[in-house]
Amino acid sequence: MNGTNGKSVYGDAEARRRMTLDAAAALLDEGGYAALTIRSVAQRAGTSTGLIYQYFSDKQEIFIALLNESQIESAAFVEALPRDQGVAALISQVIPHAAKQWGRVGRLTATWRTEVGDARLDRESVHEVRTTARVYNEALHTAIIEAAALEGRRLRDDAAVLPFVLSGILGMSDTLVNHWAPEVTTAELVDFTAAAITQGITAH
Missing domain, CATH: 1.10.357 (Tetracycline Repressor; domain 2)
Known part of the structure; x- marks a missing residue:
């Protein structure tokens, strides 16, 4: 367990992955497959490209x-x-x-x-x-x-x-x-x- 907020590392990882997929789904809805890039997903999710790459290779x-x-x-x-x-x-x-x-x-x-x-x-x-x-x-x-x-x-x-x-x-x-x-x-x-x-x- 995380001693500061009581959340498990697994739970946090799942939440970040979910946030990434939700951001990607929104981009696909707005601009199709061409709108889907690691950078655009990171911007929409409010995170870094490095964090996206922790879960998805491309x-x-x-x-x-x-x-x-x-x-x-x-x-x-x-x-x-x-x-x-x-x-x-x-x-x-x-x-x-x-x-x-x-x-x-x-x-x-x-x-x-x-x-x-x-x-x-x-x-x-x-x-x-x-x-x-x-x-x-x-x-x-x-x-x-x-x-x-x-x-x-x-x-x-x-x-x-x-x-x-x-x-x-x-x-x-x-x-x-x-x-x-x-x-x-x-x-x-x-x-x-x-x-x-x-x-x-x-x-x-």
């Missing part, structure tokens, strides 16, 4: 940490959703959360991949992101299967079911983040999309 590691965190949060969100309201109701709850995560960091993954190229594949942290992506995908698939069973539905026996669901949610997330359908309310758009996805993946 800006890529900061972005990857945010992406990984987003997927972990998404998996936990899906796992906690009720199943007894049916598939469409479950998906309609997933979409707004997915849109929030997409707006925060997901929409910038293509820019990151383009800038970094194949060099990103050598990073251990990227392997962790792939793992948490699988965890999210499995959580979503399980939730849909369970919701379908509870309302007496059966999913189509096709390997394309999960990719179809994921692409539908992703596409709607992009639409919501960019406000591409101002003539329709968010609730109407989400409900329509959830119903359409449900129709596409359930056996008739």
Whole structure:
């Protein structure tokens, strides 16, 4: 324990890391991936670049940490959703959360991949992101299967079911983040999309 303030060194380190990630998320929201630099993160967090480097080797590691965190949060969100309201109701709850995560960091993954190229594949942290992506995908698939069973539905026996669901949610997330359908309310758009996805993946 720290004798002066009663906080552990671990706790302080976690708080500083959290402060760094929050500052990075704000910069990404304001200016995209190009706005993310070690210097800009340090300035936004009110700390030094040296302190940032204690936790992250470069800006890529900061972005990857945010992406990984987003997927972990998404998996936990899906796992906690009720199943007894049916598939469409479950998906309609997933979409707004997915849109929030997409707006925060997901929409910038293509820019990151383009800038970094194949060099990103050598990073251990990227392997962790792939793992948490699988965890999210499995959580979503399980939730849909369970919701379908509870309302007496059966999913189509096709390997394309999960990719179809994921692409539908992703596409709607992009639409919501960019406000591409101002003539329709968010609730109407989400409900329509959830119903359409449900129709596409359930056996008739």
